[in-house]
Amino acid sequence: MSKKDKLNLLGLNQESLTKLFESLGEKPYRVKQLMQWIYKYHELDFDKMLNFSKNLRQQLSEMACIELPKVAKQDHALDGVIKWVIDTGRDNFIETVYIPSDDRGTLCISSQVGCSLDCTFCSTGMQGFNRNLSVAEIIGQVMLANHYLKDKSKRISNVVFMGMGEPLLNEKAVYPACDLLLDGLAFGLSRRKVTVSTSGVVPALLRMADRVPVSLAVSLHAADDSLRDELVPINQKYPIKDLLEACKVYLNAGTQERHILFEYVMLDGVNDSVAQAKKLVTVLKGMSAKVNLIPFNPFPETQYKTSKEVTIKNFQDVLFAGGIRTTTRRTRGEDVNAACGQLAGQVVDKTKRTKKIL
Numbered sequence: 084m085s086k087k088d089k090l091n092l093l094g095l096n097q098e099s100l101t102k103l104f105e106s107l108g109e110k111p112y113r114v115k116q117l118m119q120w121i122y123k124y125h126e127l128d129f130d131k132m133l134n135f136s137k138n139l140r141q142q143l144s145e146m147a148c149i150e151l152p153k154v155a156k157q158d159h160a161l162d163g164v165i166k167w168v169i170d171t172g173r174d175n176f177i178e179t180v181y182i183p184s185d186d187r188g189t190l191c192i193s194s195q196v197g198c199s200l201d202c203t204f205c206s207t208g209m210q211g212f213n214r215n216l217s218v219a220e221i222i223g224q225v226m227l228a229n230h231y232l233k234d235k236s237k238r239i240s241n242v243v244f245m246g247m248g249e250p251l252l253n254e255k256a257v258y259p260a261c262d263l264l265l266d267g268l269a270f271g272l273s274r275r276k277v278t279v280s281t282s283g284v285v286p287a288l289l290r291m292a293d294r295v296p297v298s299l300a301v302s303l304h305a306a307d308d309s310l311r312d313e314l315v316p317i318n319q320k321y322p323i324k325d326l327l328e329a330c331k332v333y334l335n336a337g338t339q340e341r342h343i344l345f346e347y348v349m350l351d352g353v354n355d356s357v358a359q360a361k362k363l364v365t366v367l368k369g370m371s372a373k374v375n376l377i378p379f380n381p382f383p384e385t386q387y388k389t390s391k392e393v394t395i396k397n398f399q400d401v402l403f404a405g406g407i408r409t410t411t412r413r414t415r416g417e418d419v420n421a422a423c424g425q426l427a428g429q430v431v432d433k434t435k436r437t438k439k440i441l
């Protein structure tokens with residue numbers, strides 16, 4: 084069997100690994116041992132897993148592999164941000180970003196090669212869409228960052244699906260990846276430290292509410308449908324009212340208390356007026372919500388400009404006055420194009436878009 088045809092065990096959660104080991108006539112406790120080798124000891128070679136019988140090691144080597152994504156480039160920004168450009172084959176590249184701060188290390192991961200949703204202010208959207216990433220390709224981003232950081236005594240405390248792609252258009256891979264991020268035998272992160280960010284794919288959001296107990300960020304960016312239709316075109320299909328109803332379902336699901344982070348990119352003269360801020364207060368009233376204002380990060384070909392500092396402050400003051408918890412995101416990793424919305428990777432567009440960066 085060529086390496087290409089082998090099953091990449093990185094993509095399998097505990098349940099799937101148990102099925103696989105059962106099919107090999109192995110006891111379930113072997114799954115725990117395997118996961119320890121992979122996630123605790125970072126061992127990718129079956130031959131070195133010495134508590135497995137020779138026969139099992141051989142069987143695994145023949146049918147499976149543990150393969151990390153291929154790093155094409157690693158960039159270091161002056162503020163400590165690290166960006167990995169990952170080769171996903173056929174001239175496609177995705178990006179993963181590590182953002183260190185005093186009390187945490189956040190890894191921003193991609194879920195798709197490009198994105199089909201075409202938000203007007205997003206450089207990933209402008210590149211078009213090629214394909215969904217597999218669970219192994221998603222988890223592989225965390226593995227390879229972990230691998231690099233552990234030697235530098237740095238750690239990943241939070242994982243956010245805020246890189247390239249719309250995670251809720253790749254539910255098949257994103258949910259099992261979340262399982263592994265939360266699983267104590269794999270990454271063991273708490274549900275509050277794993278965040279799925281969505282532009283508002285309502286049916287998927289309703290499914291997610293029951294399927295994975297992770298944190299939710301919603302890219303709102305406008306407080307009325309006419310403006311949101313323009314900035315986030317999926318709003319034409321799932322308008323704000325439907326989106327907020329789905330948000331309420333998410334908030335009421337599960338056994339533990341939940342909150343939502345609403346992201347709002349600040350675009351000069353577009354969505355940053357005091358009137359929009361007031362509408363936003365009305366829209367979010369009564370919800371367990373926090374707003375994160377993101378100064379727009381420019382990229383080539385964009386017409387948008389970042390809101391002025393004073394405008395962002397005024398906008399934030401209106402939200403404060405309306406009783407809404409609000410933070411403004413500090414832009415990080417700009418010098419290596421690693422800031423929010425600057426991730427472009429390289430995407431061989433399979434959609435019929437006319438609008439492209441190149």
Ligand code: SAH
Pocket residue numbers: 198202204205206244245246247248249250280281282300301302346347348377378379380381423424425
């Ligand atoms: N597709 C998902 C997650 C990836 S984008 C989503 O849209 O939520 C992560 C965040 O970056 C989103 O809130 C997105 O709206 C924001 N973003 C996109 N382009 C941006 C830009 N140029 N400047 C600042 N934020 C941007």
Ligand code: SF4
Pocket residue numbers: 198199200201202205206207208209246247248249282302
């Ligand atoms: Fe896709 Fe999110 Fe970019 Fe919109 S903001 S185009 S949903 S990646």
